[in-house]
Amino acid sequence: MASGSILTQNQYDVIAKVFRQADTEETGTVDSSRIIELALAVLGQTAKDPEKQLVKYYANLRGNNPTIAFADFLEMMGEILTETTRWGNLTTRLEGYVGFDTIQEQIRKKSLKKGFEFNLIVVGESGLGKSTLVNTLFKSKISRTSCTPGPHIIPKTTEVNSVSHVIEEQNVRLKLTITDTPGFGDQINNDKCWAPILEYVNDQFAQYLHEEVNIVRKRIIPDTRVHCCLYFIPPTGHCLRPIDIEFMKRLDEFVNIVPVIAKSDTLTIEERDAFKARIREDLTFHNIRIYPSGYNYDDEEESAINNKIEQFIPFAVIGSDKEMSVGGKRVLGRQTKWGFVEVENKKHCEFAQVRDMLIKTHMQDLKETTDKVHYENYRQRRLRESKAAPMGESNI
Numbered sequence: 001m002a003s004g005s006i007l008t009q010n011q012y013d014v015i016a017k018v019f020r021q022a023d024t025e026e027t028g029t030v031d032s033s034r035i036i037e038l039a040l041a042v043l044g045q046t047a048k049d050p051e052k053q054l055v056k057y058y059a060n061l062r063g064n065n066p067t068i069a070f071a072d073f074l075e076m077m078g079e080i081l082t083e084t085t086r087w088g089n090l091t092t093r094l095e096g097y098v099g100f101d102t103i104q105e106q107i108r109k110k111s112l113k114k115g116f117e118f119n120l121i122v123v124g125e126s127g128l129g130k131s132t133l134v135n136t137l138f139k140s141k142i143s144r145t146s147c148t149p150g151p152h153i154i155p156k157t158t159e160v161n162s163v164s165h166v167i168e169e170q171n172v173r174l175k176l177t178i179t180d181t182p183g184f185g186d187q188i189n190n191d192k193c194w195a196p197i198l199e200y201v202n203d204q205f206a207q208y209l210h211e212e213v214n215i216v217r218k219r220i221i222p223d224t225r226v227h228c229c230l231y232f233i234p235p236t237g238h239c240l241r242p243i244d245i246e247f248m249k250r251l252d253e254f255v256n257i258v259p260v261i262a263k264s265d266t267l268t269i270e271e272r273d274a275f276k277a278r279i280r281e282d283l284t285f286h287n288i289r290i291y292p293s294g295y296n297y298d299d300e301e302e303s304a305i306n307n308k309i310e311q312f313i314p315f316a317v318i319g320s321d322k323e324m325s326v327g328g329k330r331v332l333g334r335q336t337k338w339g340f341v342e343v344e345n346k347k348h349c350e351f352a353q354v355r356d357m358l359i360k361t362h363m364q365d366l367k368e369t370t371d372k373v374h375y376e377n378y379r380q381r382r383l384r385e386s387k388a389a390p391m392g393e394s395n396i
């Protein structure tokens with residue numbers, strides 16, 4: 001086997017055997033017309049969409065050459081195997097029950113014991129319904145409500161306050177941290193009101209990195225990194241305001257931003273749709289990276305799901321803690337001048353879509369994107385800076 005080959009001995013042997021079967025004795029090469037057929041025989045069970053992969057690799061490797069040399073064939077197979085399967089293994093039949101089909105269950109049990117963490121930051125001006133929406137999302141009084149009677153003091157600058165709760169559903173425990181940002185956008189001069197939020201997001205990365213590079217590491221590093229930022233756009237019906245653009249542009253490199261149109265029951269359906277379209281144009285024009293559409297997904301299934309979600313961005317939401325009886329069922333909603341609007345009815349607003357994405361389909365992906373994209377960028381930047389710093393001045 002060639003040194004440095006990415007194929008295992010087993011794979012090499014199988015490929016060599018297949019190649020030998022087709023080898024034209026005189027030239028040591030094999031006719032390109034048989035390559036696809038041969039490679040499919042080897043890759044058949046392991047590679048995803050092998051035919052497509054092969055055509056792509058073959059075209060790159062050989063151009064118009066009608067024959068292919070064994071070494072090139074090996075290289076091509078190796079690349080396909082690593083790229084499409086990562087495992088690159090050719091399935092070996094088991095001769096009896098081994099028991100590794102329990103791995104899933106083992107992981108499930110461990111994860112359940114450990115519990116899950118999710119950190120959400122909510123940003124938007126006072127009174128946009130942030131606390132109500134978070135409470136509606138998690139069906140609990142998880143976020144403080146400001147609608148209690150009494151004077152409401154608006155801080156002079158943006159404050160950042162976190163509250164954690166453990167919630168449990170069917171034996172699954174979730175430690176949920178909601179970070180509120182009172183004072184954001186509430187001043188006459190809102191210059192730099194995004195800065196304390198950015199500082200908070202980066203501080204959580206710094207803490208995590210500090211724990212990671214410690215000589216004695218904690219068994220489980222507490223994860224306070226912000227996994228998602230729900231950004232509340234006021235239902236003006238116009239377009240994004242400078243403060244919305246500035247905030248999202250400043251933060252989109254550091255956190256997964258999910259924009260929502262607050263209190264969308266105050267807009268008619270036509271107003272809402274036109275507003276959404278203008279916001280989408282603004283987001284594109286300003287090149288703002290929104291979750292999940294702004295991130296690349298190799299997996300076709302994931303991409304298809306995200307394309308569906310993209311059409312809802314920004315989600316037009318309604319929050320409420322008031323129940324009413326509709327068709328004999330108690331449902332959450334709000335009484336408006338047009339009638340009763342049900343929060344969880346997909347025909348009435350997009351609360352259900354945003355809840356499904358945040359909780360049912362993308363919670364794990366939000367965490368992975370935070371780790372693999374945002375935190376990774378931060379980590380690389382800091383490590384590079386610390387390498388460039390004179391000896392002894394690293395402050396990681």
Ligand SMILES: Nc1nc2c(ncn2[C@@H]2O[C@H](COP(=O)(O)OP(=O)(O)OP(=O)(O)O)[C@@H](O)[C@H]2O)c(=O)[nH]1
Nearest residue numbers: 125126127128129130131132146147263317318319
């Ligand atoms: N029409 C309408 N009113 C809402 C909606 N969500 C919340 N409200 C009302 O708006 C008021 C403010 O709601 P909050 O959830 O306290 O708003 P907030 O953004 O957390 O406010 P601050 O704590 O001041 O930052 C309350 O009277 C809510 O009942 C909504 O979707 N539509």
